[in-house]
Amino acid sequence: MQGQALPGFRDSYPEELALRNYIFTTWRDVARRYGFQEYDGPPLEPLELYVEKSGEELVQQLYTFEDRGGRKVALRPEMTPTLARMVGARAQALKKPIRWFSIPQLFRYERQQRGRLKEHFQLNMDIIGEPGPAADAEVMAAALDTLRAFDLGPSDVRLRVSDRRIVAAHLAARYQVSGTELPGVLAGLDKWDRNPAETDAILRKVLGNDTRVGPILGFMSGLREQADALQRLPVAEPLNECCSRLEAMGLRQFVEVDFRIVRGLAYYTGVVFELFDAGNSLRAICGGGRYDDLLKEISGIDLPCVGFGMGDVVLGELLREHGKQPEAPTQLDAFLVAVGGEDVDPVLKLASQLRGGGLAVEYALRNQPIRKQLELAAARGAPRAVIIGPDERKAKVAIVRDLKTGRQRKVSLAKVRKGIFR
Protein backbone atom coordinates (compact mmCIF):
# COMPACT_ATOMS: atom_id res chain seq x y z
CA MET A 1 0.00 0.00 0.00
CA GLN A 2 1.55 3.23 -1.13
CA GLY A 3 -0.53 5.27 1.26
CA GLN A 4 -3.86 6.83 0.62
CA ALA A 5 -5.58 10.18 0.49
CA LEU A 6 -5.50 12.24 3.66
CA PRO A 7 -8.27 11.28 6.06
CA GLY A 8 -11.46 13.02 5.12
CA PHE A 9 -10.39 13.58 1.52
CA ARG A 10 -11.57 11.59 -1.45
CA ASP A 11 -9.93 10.01 -4.43
CA SER A 12 -12.63 10.14 -7.06
CA TYR A 13 -12.64 7.09 -9.30
CA PRO A 14 -14.48 7.41 -12.61
CA GLU A 15 -17.69 5.91 -11.28
CA GLU A 16 -17.74 8.29 -8.32
CA LEU A 17 -16.77 11.26 -10.41
CA ALA A 18 -19.60 10.43 -12.78
CA LEU A 19 -22.02 10.71 -9.87
CA ARG A 20 -20.52 14.01 -8.81
CA ASN A 21 -20.68 15.38 -12.31
CA TYR A 22 -24.28 14.29 -12.55
CA ILE A 23 -24.98 16.16 -9.31
CA PHE A 24 -23.20 19.28 -10.57
CA THR A 25 -24.98 19.20 -13.92
CA THR A 26 -28.33 18.90 -12.21
CA TRP A 27 -27.52 21.69 -9.76
CA ARG A 28 -26.51 24.00 -12.57
CA ASP A 29 -29.60 23.17 -14.55
CA VAL A 30 -31.94 23.98 -11.68
CA ALA A 31 -30.05 27.19 -10.93
CA ARG A 32 -30.38 28.16 -14.57
CA ARG A 33 -34.11 27.47 -14.54
CA TYR A 34 -34.44 29.79 -11.57
CA GLY A 35 -32.49 32.53 -13.26
CA PHE A 36 -29.42 32.34 -11.01
CA GLN A 37 -25.97 33.33 -12.23
CA GLU A 38 -22.87 31.41 -11.27
CA TYR A 39 -19.93 33.01 -9.46
CA ASP A 40 -16.85 31.70 -7.70
CA GLY A 41 -14.07 32.93 -5.46
CA PRO A 42 -10.72 31.69 -4.16
CA PRO A 43 -10.58 28.45 -2.20
CA LEU A 44 -7.91 29.99 -0.01
CA GLU A 45 -8.78 33.10 1.97
CA PRO A 46 -7.20 35.26 4.67
CA LEU A 47 -7.87 33.75 8.06
CA GLU A 48 -9.38 37.01 9.32
CA LEU A 49 -12.27 36.71 6.90
CA TYR A 50 -13.67 33.95 9.09
CA VAL A 51 -12.25 34.79 12.50
CA GLU A 52 -13.85 38.20 12.69
CA LYS A 53 -17.38 37.09 12.12
CA SER A 54 -17.46 33.46 13.12
CA GLY A 55 -16.02 33.40 16.61
CA GLU A 56 -13.89 30.75 18.20
CA GLU A 57 -15.99 27.69 17.61
CA LEU A 58 -15.82 27.79 13.86
CA VAL A 59 -12.20 28.80 14.01
CA GLN A 60 -11.40 25.56 15.80
CA GLN A 61 -12.62 23.73 12.73
CA LEU A 62 -10.88 25.91 10.21
CA TYR A 63 -8.33 24.33 7.94
CA THR A 64 -5.59 26.89 8.48
CA PHE A 65 -1.89 27.30 7.95
CA GLU A 66 0.71 29.94 7.30
CA ASP A 67 1.77 30.47 3.71
CA ARG A 68 5.32 31.15 2.58
CA GLY A 69 4.75 34.85 2.83
CA GLY A 70 3.91 34.47 6.50
CA ARG A 71 0.21 35.13 5.92
CA LYS A 72 -2.30 33.25 8.01
CA VAL A 73 -4.68 31.65 5.56
CA ALA A 74 -7.65 29.28 5.66
CA LEU A 75 -9.23 26.94 3.17
CA ARG A 76 -12.73 28.32 2.90
CA PRO A 77 -15.21 26.63 5.26
CA GLU A 78 -18.21 28.39 3.75
CA MET A 79 -18.97 30.63 0.84
CA THR A 80 -21.00 33.33 2.50
CA PRO A 81 -18.15 35.64 3.57
CA THR A 82 -16.68 35.51 0.10
CA LEU A 83 -20.09 36.22 -1.37
CA ALA A 84 -20.56 39.11 1.02
CA ARG A 85 -17.22 40.59 0.04
CA MET A 86 -17.88 40.24 -3.66
CA VAL A 87 -21.37 41.69 -3.47
CA GLY A 88 -20.21 44.40 -1.12
CA ALA A 89 -17.52 45.52 -3.54
CA ARG A 90 -20.02 46.05 -6.34
CA ALA A 91 -23.19 46.55 -4.40
CA GLN A 92 -23.94 49.85 -6.10
CA ALA A 93 -23.65 48.43 -9.58
CA LEU A 94 -25.53 45.18 -9.20
CA LYS A 95 -29.20 45.11 -10.12
CA LYS A 96 -31.29 43.95 -7.20
CA PRO A 97 -32.44 41.44 -6.31
CA ILE A 98 -29.21 39.59 -6.96
CA ARG A 99 -29.64 35.88 -7.73
CA TRP A 100 -26.32 34.15 -7.55
CA PHE A 101 -25.21 30.57 -7.10
CA SER A 102 -21.90 28.82 -6.69
CA ILE A 103 -20.53 25.29 -6.29
CA PRO A 104 -17.46 25.79 -4.13
CA GLN A 105 -15.33 23.08 -2.61
CA LEU A 106 -15.36 23.76 1.11
CA PHE A 107 -13.05 22.54 3.87
CA ARG A 108 -13.07 22.00 7.58
CA TYR A 109 -10.59 20.47 9.92
CA GLU A 110 -12.54 17.95 11.87
CA ARG A 111 -12.77 14.25 12.42
CA GLN A 112 -14.70 12.70 9.62
CA GLN A 113 -17.68 10.45 9.80
CA ARG A 114 -20.43 9.41 7.48
CA GLY A 115 -21.81 12.30 5.48
CA ARG A 116 -19.21 14.67 6.77
CA LEU A 117 -15.69 14.80 5.41
CA LYS A 118 -12.94 17.35 5.63
CA GLU A 119 -13.88 18.50 2.17
CA HIS A 120 -17.07 18.67 0.16
CA PHE A 121 -18.75 20.52 -2.63
CA GLN A 122 -21.75 22.60 -1.85
CA LEU A 123 -24.38 24.25 -3.96
CA ASN A 124 -24.99 27.75 -2.62
CA MET A 125 -27.96 29.75 -3.84
CA ASP A 126 -28.67 33.20 -2.48
CA ILE A 127 -31.03 36.05 -3.19
CA ILE A 128 -29.66 39.38 -2.03
CA GLY A 129 -31.52 42.64 -1.75
CA GLU A 130 -35.05 41.36 -1.21
CA PRO A 131 -36.37 41.30 2.38
CA GLY A 132 -39.81 39.78 1.77
CA PRO A 133 -41.08 36.21 2.03
CA ALA A 134 -41.30 35.95 -1.76
CA ALA A 135 -37.53 35.58 -1.82
CA ASP A 136 -37.63 33.04 1.01
CA ALA A 137 -40.15 30.99 -0.91
CA GLU A 138 -38.18 31.26 -4.12
CA VAL A 139 -35.04 29.95 -2.50
CA MET A 140 -36.86 27.09 -0.81
CA ALA A 141 -38.58 26.23 -4.07
CA ALA A 142 -35.20 26.06 -5.74
CA ALA A 143 -33.93 23.70 -3.05
CA LEU A 144 -36.97 21.46 -3.44
CA ASP A 145 -36.87 21.54 -7.21
CA THR A 146 -33.24 20.47 -7.03
CA LEU A 147 -34.33 17.31 -5.28
CA ARG A 148 -37.21 16.85 -7.69
CA ALA A 149 -34.67 17.11 -10.47
CA PHE A 150 -32.99 14.08 -8.91
CA ASP A 151 -36.32 12.30 -9.12
CA LEU A 152 -37.01 12.50 -5.38
CA GLY A 153 -40.50 13.32 -4.17
CA PRO A 154 -42.39 14.22 -0.98
CA SER A 155 -42.17 10.66 0.26
CA ASP A 156 -38.38 10.79 -0.06
CA VAL A 157 -37.49 14.21 1.32
CA ARG A 158 -39.10 16.73 3.67
CA LEU A 159 -38.56 20.45 4.05
CA ARG A 160 -38.87 21.62 7.63
CA VAL A 161 -39.39 25.33 8.04
CA SER A 162 -39.39 27.70 10.95
CA ASP A 163 -38.99 31.39 11.56
CA ARG A 164 -36.83 32.61 14.37
CA ARG A 165 -38.83 35.81 14.59
CA ILE A 166 -41.97 33.90 15.58
CA VAL A 167 -40.24 31.84 18.24
CA ALA A 168 -38.46 34.93 19.50
CA ALA A 169 -41.66 36.97 19.68
CA HIS A 170 -43.45 34.25 21.57
CA LEU A 171 -40.57 33.76 23.99
CA ALA A 172 -40.45 37.50 24.63
CA ALA A 173 -44.19 37.98 25.08
CA ARG A 174 -44.83 34.89 27.12
CA TYR A 175 -41.62 34.38 29.08
CA GLN A 176 -39.99 37.82 28.96
CA VAL A 177 -36.91 36.42 27.21
CA SER A 178 -34.74 39.41 26.42
CA GLY A 179 -32.75 40.07 23.29
CA THR A 180 -29.54 39.12 24.99
CA GLU A 181 -31.01 35.91 26.36
CA LEU A 182 -32.55 34.89 23.06
CA PRO A 183 -29.50 33.36 21.33
CA GLY A 184 -28.87 31.14 24.33
CA VAL A 185 -32.48 30.02 24.52
CA LEU A 186 -32.48 29.24 20.80
CA ALA A 187 -29.28 27.27 21.24
CA GLY A 188 -31.11 25.30 23.91
CA LEU A 189 -34.01 24.70 21.56
CA ASP A 190 -31.58 23.52 18.92
CA LYS A 191 -30.41 20.84 21.36
CA TRP A 192 -33.87 19.78 22.41
CA ASP A 193 -34.26 16.90 19.96
CA ARG A 194 -30.89 15.33 20.54
CA ASN A 195 -30.14 16.06 24.12
CA PRO A 196 -32.88 17.47 26.38
CA ALA A 197 -30.61 17.33 29.42
CA GLU A 198 -28.26 19.72 27.76
CA THR A 199 -31.14 22.01 26.85
CA ASP A 200 -31.91 22.19 30.54
CA ALA A 201 -28.29 22.99 31.33
CA ILE A 202 -28.10 25.67 28.68
CA LEU A 203 -31.29 27.35 29.84
CA ARG A 204 -30.06 27.42 33.40
CA LYS A 205 -26.83 28.92 32.29
CA VAL A 206 -28.50 31.61 30.18
CA LEU A 207 -31.38 32.45 32.47
CA GLY A 208 -29.92 31.55 35.81
CA ASN A 209 -31.88 29.28 38.08
CA ASP A 210 -34.94 31.20 37.21
CA THR A 211 -38.58 30.23 37.44
CA ARG A 212 -38.85 30.60 33.68
CA VAL A 213 -36.71 27.53 32.97
CA GLY A 214 -39.43 25.00 33.69
CA PRO A 215 -42.16 26.71 31.68
CA ILE A 216 -39.83 27.29 28.73
CA LEU A 217 -38.84 23.64 28.74
CA GLY A 218 -42.52 22.80 28.74
CA PHE A 219 -43.06 25.13 25.82
CA MET A 220 -40.30 23.40 23.86
CA SER A 221 -41.63 19.93 24.50
CA GLY A 222 -45.07 21.02 23.33
CA LEU A 223 -43.88 22.96 20.31
CA ARG A 224 -45.31 20.54 17.82
CA GLU A 225 -48.82 20.85 19.25
CA GLN A 226 -48.53 24.62 19.48
CA ALA A 227 -47.44 25.09 15.90
CA ASP A 228 -50.90 26.14 14.74
CA ALA A 229 -51.27 28.68 17.51
CA LEU A 230 -47.87 30.17 16.75
CA GLN A 231 -48.76 30.44 13.09
CA ARG A 232 -51.77 32.58 13.99
CA LEU A 233 -49.56 35.23 15.57
CA PRO A 234 -49.14 38.41 13.53
CA VAL A 235 -45.37 37.83 13.28
CA ALA A 236 -46.11 34.58 11.45
CA GLU A 237 -47.33 36.50 8.42
CA PRO A 238 -44.07 36.16 6.42
CA LEU A 239 -43.85 32.44 7.12
CA ASN A 240 -47.46 31.91 6.14
CA GLU A 241 -46.97 33.93 2.99
CA CYS A 242 -43.95 31.83 2.22
CA CYS A 243 -45.92 28.62 2.64
CA SER A 244 -48.77 29.77 0.47
CA ARG A 245 -46.32 30.68 -2.28
CA LEU A 246 -44.80 27.23 -2.07
CA GLU A 247 -48.30 25.83 -2.32
CA ALA A 248 -48.97 27.86 -5.44
CA MET A 249 -45.80 26.38 -6.91
CA GLY A 250 -47.08 22.90 -6.19
CA LEU A 251 -44.53 22.19 -3.48
CA ARG A 252 -46.69 22.32 -0.37
CA GLN A 253 -46.65 18.57 0.18
CA PHE A 254 -42.91 18.69 0.87
CA VAL A 255 -43.26 21.29 3.58
CA GLU A 256 -43.71 20.93 7.33
CA VAL A 257 -43.71 23.88 9.66
CA ASP A 258 -41.55 22.82 12.59
CA PHE A 259 -40.52 25.43 15.14
CA ARG A 260 -37.85 23.16 16.53
CA ILE A 261 -35.71 23.97 13.52
CA VAL A 262 -33.24 26.60 14.66
CA ARG A 263 -30.05 26.06 12.65
CA GLY A 264 -26.76 26.25 14.46
CA LEU A 265 -25.43 29.35 12.83
CA ALA A 266 -26.03 32.43 14.86
CA TYR A 267 -26.42 34.79 11.95
CA TYR A 268 -29.86 33.69 10.80
CA THR A 269 -32.45 36.35 11.45
CA GLY A 270 -35.75 35.07 10.11
CA VAL A 271 -36.95 32.10 8.18
CA VAL A 272 -34.79 29.00 8.60
CA PHE A 273 -35.21 25.64 6.92
CA GLU A 274 -33.64 22.23 6.56
CA LEU A 275 -34.15 19.46 4.09
CA PHE A 276 -34.10 15.89 5.39
CA ASP A 277 -34.53 12.46 3.92
CA ALA A 278 -37.91 11.07 4.88
CA GLY A 279 -36.32 8.12 6.64
CA ASN A 280 -34.39 10.59 8.74
CA SER A 281 -31.37 8.33 8.70
CA LEU A 282 -28.98 10.82 7.14
CA ARG A 283 -27.78 14.23 8.11
CA ALA A 284 -29.56 17.26 6.79
CA ILE A 285 -29.32 17.39 3.01
CA CYS A 286 -29.58 21.12 2.89
CA GLY A 287 -29.92 24.01 5.27
CA GLY A 288 -30.56 27.66 4.88
CA GLY A 289 -32.43 30.72 5.92
CA ARG A 290 -32.55 34.46 6.05
CA TYR A 291 -29.52 36.39 7.28
CA ASP A 292 -30.35 40.05 6.92
CA ASP A 293 -27.54 41.51 9.02
CA LEU A 294 -24.55 39.52 7.89
CA LEU A 295 -23.68 41.42 4.75
CA LYS A 296 -23.56 44.65 6.70
CA GLU A 297 -21.28 43.13 9.30
CA ILE A 298 -18.86 41.86 6.71
CA SER A 299 -18.94 44.49 4.02
CA GLY A 300 -20.69 47.45 5.55
CA ILE A 301 -23.37 47.26 2.89
CA ASP A 302 -26.84 46.84 4.31
CA LEU A 303 -28.63 44.31 2.12
CA PRO A 304 -31.01 41.55 3.22
CA CYS A 305 -30.12 38.02 2.16
CA VAL A 306 -31.67 34.60 2.05
CA GLY A 307 -30.03 31.43 0.81
CA PHE A 308 -29.10 27.83 1.37
CA GLY A 309 -26.27 25.35 1.04
CA MET A 310 -26.59 21.78 -0.19
CA GLY A 311 -23.61 19.43 0.02
CA ASP A 312 -22.68 16.71 -2.40
CA VAL A 313 -21.84 14.09 0.23
CA VAL A 314 -25.16 13.52 1.93
CA LEU A 315 -26.97 14.06 -1.34
CA GLY A 316 -24.78 11.46 -3.01
CA GLU A 317 -25.55 8.96 -0.26
CA LEU A 318 -29.24 9.67 -0.61
CA LEU A 319 -29.12 9.13 -4.36
CA ARG A 320 -27.25 5.88 -3.83
CA GLU A 321 -29.79 4.68 -1.28
CA HIS A 322 -32.66 5.45 -3.59
CA GLY A 323 -30.96 3.93 -6.61
CA LYS A 324 -31.11 7.28 -8.38
CA GLN A 325 -27.59 7.16 -9.70
CA PRO A 326 -27.47 7.80 -13.40
CA GLU A 327 -26.65 4.90 -15.62
CA ALA A 328 -23.15 5.35 -16.88
CA PRO A 329 -23.63 7.05 -20.19
CA THR A 330 -22.18 5.24 -23.16
CA GLN A 331 -19.11 7.19 -23.96
CA LEU A 332 -18.03 5.51 -27.16
CA ASP A 333 -19.83 5.72 -30.46
CA ALA A 334 -17.86 2.86 -31.94
CA PHE A 335 -15.03 0.46 -31.25
CA LEU A 336 -12.90 -0.27 -34.29
CA VAL A 337 -11.57 -3.77 -34.85
CA ALA A 338 -8.61 -4.61 -37.08
CA VAL A 339 -8.66 -8.22 -38.17
CA GLY A 340 -4.98 -8.46 -39.01
CA GLY A 341 -1.85 -6.36 -38.79
CA GLU A 342 -2.40 -4.96 -42.29
CA ASP A 343 -5.75 -3.64 -41.20
CA VAL A 344 -4.31 -1.46 -38.47
CA ASP A 345 -3.46 1.52 -40.66
CA PRO A 346 -6.91 1.64 -42.26
CA VAL A 347 -8.40 1.44 -38.76
CA LEU A 348 -6.21 4.33 -37.62
CA LYS A 349 -7.26 6.33 -40.62
CA LEU A 350 -10.92 5.62 -39.99
CA ALA A 351 -10.52 6.44 -36.29
CA SER A 352 -8.98 9.76 -37.21
CA GLN A 353 -11.81 10.57 -39.61
CA LEU A 354 -14.53 9.65 -37.15
CA ARG A 355 -12.88 11.54 -34.32
CA GLY A 356 -12.49 14.50 -36.61
CA GLY A 357 -16.23 14.32 -37.11
CA GLY A 358 -16.80 14.51 -33.38
CA LEU A 359 -17.45 10.84 -32.65
CA ALA A 360 -15.94 8.96 -29.71
CA VAL A 361 -13.90 6.06 -30.97
CA GLU A 362 -11.52 3.53 -29.46
CA TYR A 363 -9.53 0.62 -30.83
CA ALA A 364 -7.22 -2.01 -29.38
CA LEU A 365 -3.68 -0.81 -28.79
CA ARG A 366 -2.23 -4.25 -29.40
CA ASN A 367 -2.71 -6.68 -32.24
CA GLN A 368 -5.10 -9.16 -30.75
CA PRO A 369 -7.51 -11.81 -31.91
CA ILE A 370 -10.88 -10.40 -32.90
CA ARG A 371 -12.35 -12.16 -29.91
CA LYS A 372 -10.21 -10.12 -27.59
CA GLN A 373 -10.99 -6.91 -29.37
CA LEU A 374 -14.72 -7.54 -29.23
CA GLU A 375 -14.44 -8.41 -25.58
CA LEU A 376 -12.80 -5.08 -24.90
CA ALA A 377 -15.38 -3.31 -27.03
CA ALA A 378 -18.18 -4.84 -25.00
CA ALA A 379 -16.45 -4.10 -21.71
CA ARG A 380 -16.14 -0.47 -22.76
CA GLY A 381 -19.85 -0.31 -23.34
CA ALA A 382 -19.49 0.57 -27.00
CA PRO A 383 -22.81 0.25 -28.84
CA ARG A 384 -21.16 -1.18 -31.95
CA ALA A 385 -17.96 -2.59 -33.30
CA VAL A 386 -16.70 -1.67 -36.75
CA ILE A 387 -14.65 -4.54 -38.13
CA ILE A 388 -12.17 -4.13 -40.94
CA GLY A 389 -10.31 -7.05 -42.52
CA PRO A 390 -8.73 -7.87 -45.85
CA ASP A 391 -12.05 -8.89 -47.41
CA GLU A 392 -13.76 -5.74 -46.29
CA ARG A 393 -10.98 -3.52 -47.55
CA LYS A 394 -11.18 -5.19 -50.94
CA ALA A 395 -14.93 -4.57 -51.09
CA LYS A 396 -14.64 -1.08 -49.61
CA VAL A 397 -16.99 -1.93 -46.76
CA ALA A 398 -16.85 -2.48 -43.01
CA ILE A 399 -18.77 -4.87 -40.85
CA VAL A 400 -20.83 -3.01 -38.30
CA ARG A 401 -21.75 -5.26 -35.43
CA ASP A 402 -24.37 -4.26 -32.91
CA LEU A 403 -22.90 -5.34 -29.61
CA LYS A 404 -26.23 -5.56 -27.85
CA THR A 405 -28.06 -7.75 -30.32
CA GLY A 406 -25.09 -9.36 -32.03
CA ARG A 407 -26.56 -8.51 -35.42
CA GLN A 408 -24.17 -7.23 -38.00
CA ARG A 409 -24.23 -5.92 -41.53
CA LYS A 410 -21.93 -4.63 -44.19
CA VAL A 411 -21.85 -0.88 -44.61
CA SER A 412 -19.86 0.96 -47.24
CA LEU A 413 -16.68 2.55 -45.95
CA ALA A 414 -17.76 5.84 -47.47
CA LYS A 415 -20.78 5.92 -45.16
CA VAL A 416 -18.92 4.68 -42.11
CA ARG A 417 -16.35 7.40 -42.56
CA LYS A 418 -19.15 9.94 -42.17
CA GLY A 419 -20.39 8.25 -39.03
CA ILE A 420 -23.27 6.49 -40.73
CA PHE A 421 -23.37 2.95 -39.44
CA ARG A 422 -26.37 1.56 -41.29
Add this chain to the structure above:
RNA sequence: GUGGCUGUAGCUCAAUCGGUUAGAGCGCCGGACUGUGGCUCCGGAGGUUGCGGGUUCGAUUCCCGUCAGCCACCCCA
Protein backbone atom coordinates in the same frame (compact mmCIF):
# COMPACT_ATOMS: atom_id res chain seq x y z
C1' G B 1 -11.14 17.27 20.45
C1' U B 2 -13.92 13.03 23.80
C1' G B 3 -15.90 8.02 24.13
C1' G B 4 -17.41 3.08 22.01
C1' C B 5 -16.95 -0.65 18.06
C1' U B 6 -14.12 -2.63 13.91
C1' G B 7 -9.48 -3.63 10.72
C1' U B 8 -7.52 -10.74 6.56
C1' A B 9 -6.31 -9.97 -1.63
C1' G B 10 -9.17 -4.42 -5.63
C1' C B 11 -14.44 -6.17 -3.49
C1' U B 12 -17.47 -9.72 -0.29
C1' C B 13 -15.92 -13.08 3.21
C1' A B 14 -13.35 -18.06 5.32
C1' A B 15 -9.31 -20.03 8.39
C1' U B 16 -11.14 -25.70 14.70
C1' C B 17 -9.02 -24.41 21.38
C1' G B 18 -3.43 -20.24 19.77
C1' G B 19 -0.79 -24.78 15.53
C1' U B 20 2.90 -25.55 10.88
C1' U B 21 2.63 -23.32 3.37
C1' A B 22 -3.66 -17.71 5.34
C1' G B 23 -8.16 -19.95 1.46
C1' A B 24 -12.79 -19.20 -1.68
C1' G B 25 -16.15 -16.40 -4.82
C1' C B 26 -16.31 -12.00 -7.73
C1' G B 27 -12.99 -8.79 -10.37
C1' C B 28 -8.18 -8.40 -13.09
C1' C B 29 -4.34 -10.79 -16.60
C1' G B 30 -3.38 -15.04 -19.81
C1' G B 31 -4.76 -19.72 -22.35
C1' A B 32 -8.33 -23.46 -24.63
C1' C B 33 -10.51 -20.14 -29.17
C1' U B 34 -5.71 -19.03 -35.97
C1' G B 35 -12.02 -13.60 -38.86
C1' U B 36 -16.55 -12.55 -34.20
C1' G B 37 -17.71 -10.53 -27.25
C1' G B 38 -21.26 -12.19 -23.17
C1' C B 39 -21.21 -19.00 -21.62
C1' U B 40 -17.83 -22.87 -20.06
C1' C B 41 -13.12 -24.92 -18.60
C1' C B 42 -7.86 -24.26 -17.24
C1' G B 43 -3.85 -21.31 -15.49
C1' G B 44 -1.64 -16.73 -13.34
C1' A B 45 -0.82 -12.28 -10.69
C1' G B 46 -2.35 -10.09 -6.31
C1' G B 47 -1.40 -10.55 1.37
C1' U B 48 4.51 -7.91 5.82
C1' U B 49 -3.51 -10.65 8.20
C1' G B 50 -3.48 -1.89 8.85
C1' C B 51 1.32 -0.73 11.42
C1' G B 52 4.61 -1.37 15.84
C1' G B 53 5.60 -3.86 20.20
C1' G B 54 4.43 -7.74 24.02
C1' U B 55 2.98 -12.84 25.89
C1' U B 56 4.10 -17.81 23.78
C1' C B 57 7.86 -23.30 21.39
C1' G B 58 4.33 -21.07 17.93
C1' A B 59 -0.11 -15.17 17.00
C1' U B 60 -4.88 -13.70 11.71
C1' U B 61 -6.42 -15.49 16.74
C1' C B 62 -4.55 -13.14 23.31
C1' C B 63 -2.55 -8.13 25.49
C1' C B 64 -0.74 -2.92 24.83
C1' G B 65 0.23 1.16 21.69
C1' U B 66 -0.57 3.55 17.12
C1' C B 67 -2.97 4.60 12.49
C1' A B 68 -7.40 4.20 9.74
C1' G B 69 -12.73 3.40 9.25
C1' C B 70 -17.66 3.31 11.43
C1' C B 71 -21.00 5.12 15.41
C1' A B 72 -22.21 8.66 19.22
C1' C B 73 -20.75 13.41 21.39
C1' C B 74 -18.81 18.30 20.11
C1' C B 75 -20.10 21.10 15.93
C1' C B 76 -22.90 21.51 12.13
C1' A B 77 -19.50 23.84 6.11
